[in-house]
Amino acid sequence: MSTHKSKRNQIVTLVLMMLSLNTIYQLPYLMYYYYTPLQEAMGLIGRDADYGRLLNVYGIANVILYLPGGWIADKYDSKKLLVVSMIGTGLLGLWESMFPNYTMLMVIFVLYAVTTVLTYWSASIKIINVVAGSDEQGSMFGTLEAGRGVVGLLITTAAVAVFTSLAANSKLAMTVLIAGISVIMIIVGVLMALFLPKAKVENTTNASIADTFKAMGHAFKHPSTYLLAGMIFCGSLTLASASYYAPYLEQVCGMSSTVTSVFANYRSVLSGLIGASAATVLAVKMKRSSAPMIGAGIMLIACFVLLLLIPGSAAVMWPLLIIMILASLGTSVYRALYYATIDESGVSKNMVGSLIGIASILGFLPDTFYTSMAGGWLDKYGVGGFKYIFMACIASSALGLVCSFISDRQIKKYRKDHPVESEN
Secondary structure (H helix, E strand, O other), X not given: OOXXXXXXXXXXXXXXXXXXXXXXXXXXXXXXXXXXXXXXXXXXXXXXXXXXXXXXXXXXXXXXXXXXXXXXXXXXXXHHHHHHHHHHHHHHHHHHOOOOOHXXXXXXXXXXHHHHHHOOHHHHHHHHHHHOOOOXXXXXXXXXXXXXXXXXXXXXXXXXHHHHHHOOOHHHHHHHHHHHHHHHHHHHHHHHHHHOOOOOOOOOOOOOHHHHHHHHHXXXXXXXXXXXXXXXXXXXXXXXXXXXXXXXXXXXXXXXXXXXXXXXXXXXHHHHHHHHHHXXXXXHHHOOOHHHHHHHHHHHHHHHHHHHHOOOXXXXXXXXXXXXXXXXXXXXXXXXXXXXXXXXXXXXXXXXHHHHHXXXXXXXXXXXXXXXXXXXXXXXXXXXXXXXXXXXXXXXXXXXXXXXXXXXXXXXXXXXXXXXXXXX
């Protein structure tokens, strides 16, 4: 493949994946941005644990499907998997926008796991891993995350405009938002079918089921699997905790529901854009993706210690806002870079999907229990429950820091032992 065509394929893949990744997880995690309005639309006010359980059911199904999803990504064409995922999730979103009863909402969230994990997750990471060169992993994944921020800013601006204009009727506002996001996903799925290039790189898929299981066995034994899992765990739990910034500001600091929803949206989008952009620059400058994550881990621990120790009130609302934004930046650095460590550690292309699947089972464990547990803390302790959330964040950030440090040493060792491979 010519260099020109390779670069063109990289650009097309990046643009389509920015659109895809920025929309496909919007619906399962919509409570992160519209906690109270969505809760009202679903008729779950006063039932925080039940509300959080929707995400936990989704998370449990995810854990079950991560491993077979990795197997599928190593066996089948990523393009077809991504197209099916986008259109399928969009159709499920149109169903959710009708707000059926709680049992049907649980079914929808389980099916979200099929379309966003089984057929999508490992394939979405692998397609970038394969398209990018060994010296481009950090810049490609960082650019992808930053691009998601740009796309997210546009979508969020439109979503906030719709929400604020319809805020008086939370159910109508959420119906319009969910249906709109769903239609966008279906359109992106069609664009992928038409324009997403196939990644024709030798030895990226396994010829037989036996070879696939052999690659999976190697992934189970590879240390990068478990280091990646720890870094994902850190990013997963701190991202989930960010959904409680808005209710904390509302219940503890007296900020209005409308303002907290706007803050939650722009905090997420802008921190993702700025954090991922900074991560890209630092990864290129430091020549490895693990180094910026070490700094981000230290910053995360400091932020959550401050949130734990500072008594919340209207008087300290602005300092708390700044700390929350800094914590979000740290999380964004992790999310932008941890997958780049796969190639930088010398992992074979034909086991990337399996490695991602195994690491995701462990790394995304917070999705199986954390929001219902955090909701339970709030149900039991009221505003005192936020302290437990911040303590959980400190522990997970410490785990991410340790795994980043070990991964950094592993990458250095691989490059020392394989100077030719690591330069190509």
